[in-house]
Amino acid sequence: MLRRLINLIDSDYFPQGAETVRAMPERFEFSRAVPFIFLHLGCLGVIWTGWSWTAVWVAVALYFIRMFAVTGLYHRYFCHRAFKTSRPVQFLFAILGLTAIQRGPLWWAAVHRHHHRHSDEEVDAHSPVMKGFVWSHIGWLTSSKNFPTDYSTVRDLAKFPELVFLNRFDLIGPLLLGALLFGSGELLAAFAPHLGTNGWQLVVWGFFISTVFVFHGTCAVNSFAHTLGSKRYKTGDESRNSLILALITLGEGWHNNHHHYQASARQGFYWWEIDISYYVLRALAAMGIVWDLRSVPKSAYELGSAETKHN
Ligand SMILES: [Zn+2]
Numbered sequence: 609m610l611r612r613l614i615n616l617i618d619s620d621y622f623p624q625g626a627e628t629v630r631a632m633p634e635r636f637e638f639s640r641a642v643p644f645i646f647l648h649l650g651c652l653g654v655i656w657t658g659w660s661w662t663a664v665w666v667a668v669a670l671y672f673i674r675m676f677a678v679t680g681l682y683h684r685y686f687c688h689r690a691f692k693t694s695r696p697v698q699f700l701f702a703i704l705g706l707t708a709i710q711r712g713p714l715w716w717a718a719v720h721r722h723h724h725r726h727s728d729e730e731v732d733a734h735s736p737v738m739k740g741f742v743w744s745h746i747g748w749l750t751s752s753k754n755f756p757t758d759y760s761t762v763r764d765l766a767k768f769p770e771l772v773f774l775n776r777f778d779l780i781g782p783l784l785l786g787a788l789l790f791g792s793g794e795l796l797a798a799f800a801p802h803l804g805t806n807g808w809q810l811v812v813w814g815f816f817i818s819t820v821f822v823f824h825g826t827c828a829v830n831s832f833a834h835t836l837g838s839k840r841y842k843t844g845d846e847s848r849n850s851l852i853l854a855l856i857t858l859g860e861g862w863h864n865n866h867h868h869y870q871a872s873a874r875q876g877f878y879w880w881e882i883d884i885s886y887y888v889l890r891a892l893a894a895m896g897i898v899w900d901l902r903s904v905p906k907s908a909y910e911l912g913s914a915e916t917k918h919n
């Protein structure tokens with residue numbers, strides 16, 4: 609248990625060796641489930657703190673900002689390098705990503721690159737086809753085997769010491785988010801009491817409730833996006849396209865498109881495939897914050913229309 613506590617602070621702390629942990633069998637571990645239970649139980653704090661429109665809007669805004677941080681930044685930038693930015697902005701992107709409470713950017717990218725290499729195969733950590741829906745949604749996150757960051761697969765990111773630092777001490781994200789919410793809630797209680805909010809109320813709505821929605825929205829890409837929806841491309845796995853999932857996850861629902869061509873900044877390949885993260889990236893590009901957004905290749909459109917006719 610003490611090791612787990614130290615590992616909570618230092619994500620690279622594995623006294624038995626990261627390789628040994630990665631070679632362990634996959635299994636449910638209660639101590640690894642505790643943070644998720646804590647996150648969900650924290651929502652019950654609403655019984656004591658109540659609600660206000662300010663708190664609800666903070667929760668909604670944090671859902672959209674952090675879902676974009678996961679899909680637009682952790683996924684499309686850190687994992688797939690679908691666009692470019694400066695080193696200081698890359699650092700800020702990593703900090704924003706940490707506030708989604710999905711561990712560090714290098715761990716996230718390493719796990720996801722492995723998913724693309726072995727999608728719906730036995731070694732895929734979160735395949736609903738191989739391991740069942742519940743395991744692919746949340747179970748895999750309770751197994752120590754999936755915890756060490758495989759730095760060998762993210763060498764392009766590991767050359768930045770500031771990113772390795774944030775990846776190692778990813779607890780910075782939740783601490784920062786909690787402190788910001790509590791501090792601003794207390795300030796509002798003191799200087800704008802008519803809003804009817806306070807520190808603990810913003811923590812319950814902005815930290816617990818909002819994060820639970822971001823968490824399950826992201827997990828749905830592992831579970832639902834490989835079970836429900838349509839297939840445009842024969843990708844050799846069960847990845848699907850789903851409008852509903854694309855709306856919930858700000859564009860990640862076009863998962864079959866993405867499995868076919870991963871390097872594009874755009875996952876909704878057509879104008880009617882709503883992809884809010886891509887629109888945000890376009891806006892950031894217009895402001896000069898990001899650049900060189902990689903587009904969908906002509907071959908993907910040609911193959912897409914040929915396979916649609918074939919079906
Ligand atoms: Zn997938």
Ligand SMILES: [Zn+2]
Nearest residue numbers: 720724866870
């Ligand atoms: Zn991907």
